[in-house]
Amino acid sequence: MTHLAMRGGAPVRTKPFPKWPVYDERDKQALIRELENQEWGIGSPSIDAFERKFAQFCGANHAVACTNGTDAIYIAMQALGVGAGDEVIIPPYTFIATAIGVLTAGAIPVFADIDPLTYNIDPESIREKITPRTKAIIPVHIAGNPADMDGIMQIAREHNLHVMEDAAQAHGAEWRGRRVGAIGRCGTFSFQTSKNLSSGEGGAIVTDDEECSERLRTFTNCGRVKGGLWYEHHELGGNHRLGGFQAALLCVGLERIEEQMKKREENARRLTGLLNEIPGVSLTGSYENATRHAYHLGVLRYNPEAFQGLPKKRFVEALQKEGVDCADGYLPLYRYHFFRHFQEKMSAYHELYAGKADYDSVQCPVCERVCENESVWIFQNMLLGEKSDMDDVAEAIRKIQNYADEAF
Numbered sequence: 524m525t526h527l528a529m530r531g532g533a534p535v536r537t538k539p540f541p542k543w544p545v546y547d548e549r550d551k552q553a554l555i556r557e558l559e560n561q562e563w564g565i566g567s568p569s570i571d572a573f574e575r576k577f578a579q580f581c582g583a584n585h586a587v588a589c590t591n592g593t594d595a596i597y598i599a600m601q602a603l604g605v606g607a608g609d610e611v612i613i614p615p616y617t618f619i620a621t622a623i624g625v626l627t628a629g630a631i632p633v634f635a636d637i638d639p640l641t642y643n644i645d646p647e648s649i650r651e652k653i654t655p656r657t658k659a660i661i662p663v664h665i666a667g668n669p670a671d672m673d674g675i676m677q678i679a680r681e682h683n684l685h686v687m688e689d690a691a692q693a694h695g696a697e698w699r700g701r702r703v704g705a706i707g708r709c710g711t712f713s714f715q716t717s718k719n720l721s722s723g724e725g726g727a728i729v730t731d732d733e734e735c736s737e738r739l740r741t742f743t744n745c746g747r748v749k750g751g752l753w754y755e756h757h758e759l760g761g762n763h764r765l766g767g768f769q770a771a772l773l774c775v776g777l778e779r780i781e782e783q784m785k786k787r788e789e790n791a792r793r794l795t796g797l798l799n800e801i802p803g804v805s806l807t808g809s810y811e812n813a814t815r816h817a818y819h820l821g822v823l824r825y826n827p828e829a830f831q832g833l834p835k836k837r838f839v840e841a842l843q844k845e846g847v848d849c850a851d852g853y854l855p856l857y858r859y860h861f862f863r864h865f866q867e868k869m870s871a872y873h874e875l876y877a878g879k880a881d882y883d884s885v886q887c888p889v890c891e892r893v894c895e896n897e898s899v900w901i902f903q904n905m906l907l908g909e910k911s912d913m914d915d916v917a918e919a920i921r922k923i924q925n926y927a928d929e930a931f
């Protein structure tokens with residue numbers, strides 16, 4: 524007799540996890556108001572209101588709304604004056620947008636390894652990657668779990684580097700009680716559908732620095748400057764502006780976000796407790812000074828040895844078949860096709876990149892081990908479920924452990 528659902532046994536659950544994104548009557552009314560005010564783009568009061576509210580939410584002085592989290596990184600690089608030939612240190616355990624934002628600004632992503640506790644960029648590895656061309660560091664608060672901002676800011680001070688936080692997954696996360704985003708010079712957010720604050724697509728950049736905020740706006744808005752005429756363009760700035768309908772949805776989303784954050788934290792605590800009872804699997808840790816985790820993902824740290832050597836990919840398949848949404852997540856960024864064929868793909872820019880970016884020889888051993896053997900994701904919407912949903916996740920994992928021999 525077989526037990527695992529992947530072998531025909533009954534799955535632990537057939538009930539879906541909570542759907543995401545969510546909406547209610549407030550969103551409908553906000554969209555109708557936006558429709559009726561007939562100012563759907565620049566000039567829409569919703570955009571100004573959202574920027575004000577989002578800055579406040581982040582504990583930052585300024586927020587500039589934009590099209591998405593990828594453009595936000597590009598805009599931030601431009602605003603910070605990071606460009607042709609400069610090197611920017613980023614982690615390899617992130618979505619490709621972190622690198623794309625750097626490359627579209629003409630700069631070169633340089634990969635520093637992650638630490639095994641949080642899967643965030645490791646300050647020690649950053650130090651090893653600094654060269655005279657290094658201009659900025661982009662910590663990514665992966666999964667909503669804050670990177671070591673003390674360590675990173677210290678290195679930045681020592682070497683006079685910009686810190687630009689990629690907080691696409693970290694709305695509301697906190698480091699020493701301070702919301703992430705404006706701890707460095709500026710920080711970027713995404714409001715793409717899956718994100719903890721969503722308008723389908725959308726982004727924002729926050730900063731405490733007034734001059735930086737004006738430059739961010741210039742590069743978001745066709746090179747225009749404060750006080751300038753509509754047809755007056757000072758910089759190579761594209762149109763990366765957020766629309767009014769998205770801003771209207773985001774304003775309502777901000778009314779719900781605190782309650783949702785609390786729910787995710789509560790469920791993550793419960794899941795942590797349940798996983799403590801199962802050897803070889805836990806949620807990733809956080810630094811002591813990470814005072815709030817935004818849980819865009821619940822990242823499981825899986826140890827195949829505790830599952831009779833069952834490879835991570837098979838564990839993920841088995842868990843999915845038990846009715847638990849999960850994924851095996853990223854490869855190290857430099858392993859993707861684009862970076863394997865970097866010189867060929869970027870041949871038009873050879874003068875910029877030739878000899879400076881050889882991604883075939885990059886090695887980040889912690890990231891490679893984590894991607895290959897360890898990291899398994901569950902999603903933020905699952906953490907908005909009931910306690911019994913967490914019980915099901917743990918039960919499915921325990922079941923796979925008990926019958927791991929069936930899963931090979």
Ligand SMILES: Cc1ncc(COP(=O)(O)O)c(C=O)c1O
Pocket residue numbers: 590591592593594617618620621663689691692712713714715724725726
């Ligand atoms: C870490 C990270 N950075 C940047 C982005 C890019 O955001 P967007 O999809 O809004 O362009 C994402 C998400 O998609 C992300 O997860």
